[in-house]
Amino acid sequence: MPWTPLSWSFYRISSFPVSLILSTVICNFRGSVTQGLALEVGETVQILEKCEGKGVFPASYVHLKKAIVTNRGPHETVVPLEDPIVTEVTSTLQEWALLWKQLYVKHKVDLFYKVRHVMMELIDLRRQLLSGHLTQDQSRDVKRHITVRLDWGNEHLGLDLVPRKEFEMVDEDQISVSDLYKMHLSSRHSVQQSTTQGDNARQRHGEPCRVPVPHHLLVNLKSFTYNSIGEDTDIFFSLYDLREGKTLSEKFMVRLNKNGGPKNPEKVDRLCALFTDLSNKDMKRDLYIVSQVIRTGRMLLNDSKKGPPHVQYRRPYGCAVLAMSDVLQTISELKEEKDFVLKVYTCNNENEWYQIHENIIRKSSTKYTAPSTNYGLIISLQLLRGDMEQVRRENPLIFSRGVAITRKLGFPDVIMPGDIRNDLYLTLERGDFERGGKSVQKNIEVTIYVLYADGEILKDCISLGSGEPNVPEHRSFVLYHNNSPRWSEVIKLPIPIDRFRGSHLRFEFRHCSTKDKGEKKLFGFAFTPLMREDGTTLSDESHELYVYKCDENTTFSNHALYLGLPCCKEDFNSCPNIPSSLIFQRSMKETFWISTQLSSTKLTQNVDLLALLKWKAHPDRVMDILGRLRHVSGEEIVKFLQDILDTLFSILDDNTDKYGPLVFQSLVFIINLLRDSKYYHFRPVMDTYIQKHFAGALAYKELIRCLKWYMDRSAEVVRQDHIQEAMRALEYLFKFIIQSRILYSRATCGMEEEQFRTSVQELFQSIRFVLSLDSRNSETLIFTQAALLNSFPAIFDELLQMFTVQEVAEFVRGTLGSMPSTVHIGQSMDVVKLQSIARTVDSRLFSFPESRRILLPVVLHHIHLHLRQQKELLICSGILSSIFSIIKTSSLDTSVQEEVEMMVESLLDVLLQTLLSIMSKSQSQEAVRGQRCPQCTAEIGEYVSCLLSLLRQMTDIHFQHLMENFQSKDELKEFLLKIMCVFRNLMKLSIFPRDWNIMRLLTSNIILTTVQYLSPALHKNFTEADFDFKVWNSYFSLAVLYINQPSLQLENLSPAKRKKVLDKYGDMRVMMTYELFSMWQNLGENKIHFIPGMIGPFLGVTLVPQVEVRNIMIPIFHDMMDWEQRKNGNFKQVEAELIDKLDSLVSEGKGDENYRELFGLLLLEKIEQETWRETGISFVTSVTRLMERLLDYRDCMKGDETENKKIGCTVNLLNFYKSEINKEEMYIRYIHKLCDMHLQAENYTEAAFTLLLYWELLHWDERPLKEFLHYPAQTEWHRKEGLCRKVIHYFNKGKCWEYGIPLCRELAFQYESLYDYQSLSWIRKMEAAYYDNIMEQQRLEPEFFRVGFYGRKFPFFLRNKEFVCRGHDYERLEAFQQRMLGEFPQAIAMQHPNQPDEAILQCDAQYLQIYAVTPVPDSVTVLQMDRVPDRIKSFYRVNNVRRFRYDRPFHKGPKDRDNEFKSLWIERTTLILTHPLPGISRWFEVEKRELVEVSPLENAISVVENKNQELRTLISQYQHKQLHGNINLLSMTLNGVIDAAVNGGIARYQEVRQTGNFMSSAGEGGFPFINKSTEHGLPGLDKSGSGPNTPRGILATHGPMSPESFKLMHRHRSATPVLTPVRNSSSSLSSHNSSEMGNVGNLLILADGMVVEHPEDFYRMQVSEKRDSQRGNALASLSSSSLSSTHSAPSQMINSAPSTIRVGSPSLPDKYRHNREMLMLLPPHRERPSSAMYTNITDNGQPPNFQRALFHQVIGPCKPCSDPNLSVAEKGQHLSMHFDAFHHQVSDLPPALPARSLRKSPLHPIPASPTSPQSILDGSNSNLSGSASSGVSSLSESNFGGPASSSDPTASRTDTLESVPSSQAWTTDQEDLDSPYQPVRYSISEPEVLDGVKPPPCRSHSAPGGVTPAQDSLISQSAAPPPPAPRPMPRKISQPIITATKDEQAKVAWEHGIGEE
Helix, strand or coil: CCHHHHHHCCCCCCCCEEEEEEEECCCCCCCCCCCCEEECCCCCCCCCCCCCCCCCCHHHHEEEEEEECCCCCCEEEEEECCCCCCCCCCHHHHHHHHHHHHHHHHHCCCHHHHHCCCCCCHHHHHHHHHCCCCHHHHHHHHHHHHHHHHHHHHCCCCCCCCCCECCCCCCCCCHHHHHHHHHHHHHHCCCCCCCHHHHHHHCCCCCCCCCCCCEEEEEEEEEEEECCCCCCCCCCCCEEEEECCCEECCCCCEECCCCCCEECCHHHHHCCEEEEEECCCHHHEEEEEEEEEEEEEECCCCCCCCCCCCCCEEEEEEEEEEEEHHHHHHHHCCCCEEEEEEEEEEEEEEHHHHHHHHHHHCCCCCEEEEECCCCCCEEEEEEECCCCHHHHHCCHHHHHHCEECCCEECCCCCCCCCCCCCCEEEEEEEEEECCCCCCCCCCEEEEEEECCCCCEEEECCCCEEEEEEEEEEEECCCCCCCCCCCCEEHHHHHHHHHCCCCCEEEEEEEECCCCCCCCEEEEEEEEEECCCCCECCCCCEEEEEEEEEECCCCCCCCCHHHCCCCCCHHHHHHHHCCCCCCCCCCCEEEEEEEEEEEEEECCCCCCHHHHHHCCCCHHHHHHHHHHHHHCCHHHHHHHHHHHHHHHHHHHHHCHHHHHHHHHHHHHHHHHHHHHHHHHHHHHHHHHHHHHHHHHCCHHHHHHHHHHHHHHHHHHHCCCCCCHHHHHHCCHHHHHHHHHHHHHHHHHCCCCCCHHHHHHHHHHHHHHHHHHCCCCCHHHHHHHHHHHHHHHHHHHHHHHCCCCCCCHHHHHHHHHHCCCCCHHHHHHHHHHHHHHHHHHHHCCCCHCCCHHHHHHHHHHHHHHHHHHCCCCHHHHHHHHHHHHHHHHHHHCCCCCHHHHHHHHHHHHHHHHHHHHHHHHHHHHHHHHHCCCCCHHHHHHHHHCCCCCCCCHHHHHHHHHHHHCCCCCCHHHHHHHHHHHHHHHHHHCCCEEECCCCCCHHHHHHHHHHHHCCCCCCHHHCCCHHHHHHHHHHHHHHHHHHHHHHHHCCCCHHHHHHHHHHHHHHHHHHHHHHHHHHHHHHHHHHHHHHHHHHCHHHHHHHHHHCHHHHHHHHHHHHHHHHHHHHHHHHHCCHHHHHCCCCCHHHHHHCCCHHHHHHHHHHHHHEEEEEECCHHHHHHHHHHHHHHHHHHHHHHHHHHCCCCHHHHHHHHHHHHHHHHHHHHCCCHHHHHHHHHHHHHHCCCCCCHHHHHHHHHHHHHHHCCCCCCCCCCCEECEEEHHHHHHHHHHHHHHHHHHCHHHHHHHHHHHHHHHHHHHCCHHHHHHHHHHHHHHHHHHHHCCCCCEEEEEEEEEECCCCCCCCCEEEEECCCCCCCCCCCHHHHHCCCCEEECCCCCCCCHHHHHHHCCEEEEEEEEEEECCCCHHCCCCCCCHHHHHHHHHCEEEEEEEEEECCCCCCCCCCCCHHHEEEEEEEEEEEHHHHHHHEEEEEEEEEEEHHHHHHHHHHHHHHHHHHHHHHHHHCCCCCCCCCCHHHHHHHHHEEEEEEECCHHHHHCCCCCCCHHCCCCCCCCCHHHHHHHHCCCCCCCCCCCCCCHHHHHHHHHCCCCCHHHHHHHCCCCCCCCCCCCEEEEEECCCCEEEEEEECCECCCCCECCCCCCHHHHHHHHHHHHHCCCCCCCHHHHHHHEEEEEEEHHHHCCCCEEEEEEEECCHHHHCCHHHHCCCCCCCCCCCCHHHHHHCCCCCCCCHHHHHHHHHCCCCCCCCCCCCCHHHHHHHHHCCCCHHCCCCHHCCCCCCCCCCCCCCCCCCCCCCEHHHHHCHCCCCCCCCCCCCCCCECCCCEECCCCCCCCCCCCCCHHHHHHHHHCCCCCCHHHHHHHCCCCCCCCCCCCCCCCCCCCCCCCCCCCCCCCHHHHHHHHHHCCCCCCCCCCCCCEECCCCCCCCCCHHHHHHHHHHHHHCC
């Protein structure tokens, strides 16, 4: 491509050019050359210089166009020299393009396609404009379409409204604010703002209404599809009004040939007509389109015998109708033609042909025949509006195809002055004829001729219809065999005016014979002249004509032979003596009726009008003739307007004294006639007549005399109709007066000038006299004055022709001044008076500065009066708006200082008062109705624009004078308060809509300028001693509101719009901030008055996202702190207020991270210099930390964040307010916000705990509390009661009844103390219901997860912190992991459980570390009670928990390949939370971590103990059941213990115990409990035992119940050891899941306890496990199943608080206990029966299969409610019963959970814990721990206690109890011993002897010391439980080794217990 290089440099010539070169890019250019400028299509480039060297882009890539530069300088604007609307379209489309794409992204597809369509239309319209081929009218139309589309798009895309004038954007600097407001208003309501300002003014002030716009109906015949006639046809279309039964229009005629095509080939596709001049009234008529089809051919269509083929007759064929009411709505909305089909119906009886259309409309179906098909006439219709000239311009194509103009019958509503018409419409109605001796009736045809006076037939004076040429004669259609035909056929006779007089019509009647010859025999005729003797035409009525006989041979060559005969009855009466010997004899029995209607602008049917025009013929009748002029119709007068006026003035000249008053009255009548809208268009005719044809040079004298005479009599006459008419005609009377005087002066060279001036002045004195009369008691006088005031402004232009501007202004001032000043003369008169003033202001006179200075005071005086009284506000605002518009226009050329001064003095104060009043009224109505009053809104908008216009015109001189004119400071203060109040309301009420951005910016600019002028006056008059708080406070409030205006927040605008605003106005916020800061500094010591009141507003200003504003305003806070420090010695007020307001402002979306940093930086810099810097720095630091949390909170709330984030953020903020700032009110607010979030997330327990925080702050006092949040004003007692009830309700919904019960007791105590027994009964019942719920309702135990949030990308409240989260119901690790990753989609899951390093903590990323943890309950007392049901214990295991732990396995020392358990240690981490769970959140931060290492031996002992405890529990349960129960569980467990074949069995653990290395590594005395174990030997089964809990006893118990398949197991008894417990402890673990694992390097620790080096080994083992599942392989669980536990027992380092009281009811934690009431209400322990929980439902004890399956799922891998602290007896009782026990409880169980299997996670696996959920040493308490297929149960209790000494078997029970500390011994309270309640069994299968006591542990016979058989028998007879041994701590890294003293105590206790058994 050839290219011309261009360079980018300055265009340097001698002077700045008027125009520069702009170019539009037409092709993309990458800028690949050196210093190349990259271009994209559509961009605009300003070319400063062109050079021939190498340039920056090719010249051919751009299109050049000229431009001009405005606003020269750094911000200059280059405007292309093209049509402004083209430029606007270009910029608008570029702006739309970005928003348009966003519509698709936001799924607003419908709007997306609409905008796309409009954009394509705009591009096309722009192309048409640029083509330059449009006419002015077409260009105007295209611009109108463009503006409509631009405004539509801007509105739907949320862009600004563009004010326009003549389709172009206006420059707001060139027009007044009032005009700008009106343009916005009109643009909002209609984009077609094409009327001029004068038109608007005329409409506003009541000028006669505009001429109604006529409608035109376009009818186009497309085809006659059902045309089987085979003959030529004439089709006539007309409009018919059914209601009035008459035709409205001429006929449109179409001639078709026998083939259905147009007879004239040139008319193909041109068969259309335009029915013109349909008024609005016509459109509301019951209109129909009637189409009549007349064929031309044989007499009878289907009878060839009737007449010869060469003879043609016009015969009726059919008719069609179309109801316009059905289609008008449709076609009025369309811009193109719409097709319709008209069925053609044939007439059954030709006698009724004349009314066939009415029969069809009325559906008289017997009188016509419907066509055989639905086809017929196909026509298209289109409705057009406007006068004919406009229609021709807008639709040139219609007129180019030869449309037939079809007019109305008669004149339209509007008669155009140049519309010359002379049409006579003739209707052949009917006739009565004799039979003439024939046997059948005649076929009569009428032939019509128009003949001139000389007998010549006038050519082309008959029109059958538009669309066809005129004809010289017309033959009517023939009705077959009808002597009384009714035709009703209308024809038009367009006879030339000069031929009308003397012409006549002749009608010839012929009988059409149907015989062979087909003759048409003449048998009679009739005639009528068109004009009568008196010169009038035929009247518009029906005429009965005489029929004269004649024959075929008669010739009419001598028309005089019949013209002398009477033509009708009236004619016969006027000439009675007619000779009988004439050639033509009248047929007495035959008559003929016609009707005529004349539409002529030249001929009249009115005798009175004709007499006036010919007055000289009867001079004696002039008085009578003038009097009768009023009875002539208006149509006749306007037709002959010029002739009538000439006649009147000639009569006046003839005899002024005699005819003067009558001529004056006639002239007034004609002038007022032209005020009618129908004749309004004849006013130009009148004006033309006055200017060019009027010749009455002496008429002015008589006209002035008559006018004055009428006015002077207005005070006396009662009936003043004629006076009022004269007042209405004042305008044209003055036109005649002035023109007459001009003619006289011209003729006489200015003679009698003084007399004329005197007479005019006298006339004005009479006018003032009329206006000054008191009309309150005379209604007629009011109308006279109103008529005068309405007409008065119209005479100014006429007076200016003869008088100077000042003289006319004086006339007008005197007249307006004569009007009553009071405004109580009547509302209607007030309106008229103001309308007259308004038209005075809009007149040309007021545009002259010299006249304005004269008129302005009187105009302002009247407006001032009305504004004071608040009367007619909208009219007054209209007047003011016009004044401001004129002054603004004048100010561009001349000085208007004097006029503005007048307006300031008269209007400024009253304008402010009016605005305040309207605003107050609007606000009160809005408060009542709930919506704004439309009238108030309109009034406020008008007056605000007026006030702004005035302020904009004011200069510093005006403001200076204004300030000087105040007499006192009180007046100045009142003024300042008013204007600042108005400005504040202006911004608060949002007077202007959001999209009026131009208006809003201009308003802001005017307010800023005004404030800058007023600030010095405020400072000068109201500081120091004269300080006035109210004024200064008003000023500061205004400034704050101003800076915070939404329209000034430039950050929200697009870059282009922001630049435009900055270029025009700058950043007005910064300017106002400088003003504000300056005024603050001027306050001096008075600053203290605004502390703390102004802290919040100023803080809002500093939060504006504008750096300069912040830099100016933030130091003010230091100033405030300093002044308060000086006064009070502290700045507590500043501190409190700043914190309060900061919260609300940040939550509203204000402020950002930059602000937080800037706030701290600026204030700390200032504070550094102060003596109180320490407290200041502390305060600023605290505020910045609060800001940090508030910003986090806001970001969470406004985003699509999850509930967890929002709740966590709220908790963080709530704690900050409580702990660091101690702001109770804010604290309570956030309590309720947090509660609402919990309720929304259905966290009812957390919601209850949250509300409990507020409950704790209240006391049971009668102190009154004010209304707060949603609480009404009430006493503190009632509020606390209501809160308590709500908290109880939420605890109930969260199924935490244990927390609700103490609150019930608290309420009960209050009710009881008030003797409110009704409430007491209610609360006690609720408490009882909660106890029932605890025992009867199923509750799921939640799981707990530890989550670490690492990285700086997390919110502040999460960053680099770890939390423990309480999971949802049924939520397991994978689900929780998915949820957390969903909440933090950017986070990376860490694949190891190790603590992260510093690099991760400080990186700009998000890392999540998630694994499961086990709760360690604090309240172990209730968990150690044997007779407490599991449903109660399960609550305490997982609630009110602060400690959680997880285990991580590791190898210490060399790893033994044969037995890896020798070196496998456990690292046990305990996490201590800031608050217990559950609490006010589902998660809390970890406050402290504790680490313990558990040795392999401790782990081994724990696992073995747990398994033995599990067996003991199962045995106890099965001993007390029926012998034939289901024993699968016991069988599988026994099989796994007896025949363990996985991982080496118990031998591996024995090896751990016997290894020398381990013992030596422990050191001397390192493990006292191990040493004690060594003394008794490693636990195992005594092969010779015989007790029920010995192996033999177990097998003996199992034998009778076991099926045959298990008999083989008994043979292994002597070879397999059974484990026995070494020590007692409450520590145990429960299974989490068989599929979860912990991944530490390559070591996989599986949930079923197996440890493998590689994952594939696990799958192999899983397969082998399935093969062993029938044998119940349990040693997998024995060896390491505790790794899969989720609910671990407490770590050995936990010291439970000692408890000496057995509490059988739940109670709140210590923090919720209150004084004595809580303790008093705690009852003694009462056993709760639970046998109902385990009833059988089948006779044989076997449940259905589905229940068995459910049982396996429930107690299998995912059994809910498994707990580490569950005692063996309880667990066995709950889990190991036969299936019958579960049958009734199916409904209480949770939904069956699927057994988990190891599978690949879709996300990166996050380890559940470092070891899979639980560790080996955790003493697994798993129910069926391990995989579902292994059938292994590890339900056990890990008891880390020293074994009993075998050397002291006979130690007494008393000694045992004494040797154990009371806090750790399981004791029975005295109150329990004395309790009247009997213990209740927990199961129907439990023996009486048990009494709920825990089964004793089994003693080993293989211990080194041995136990004798006698001692075994003691065991079997035991009935009392042993006290639980104290729990010694394992070695803790951070603690010293526990001494052996406690172990000795435990040993003694244990031995004593065994001895007793």
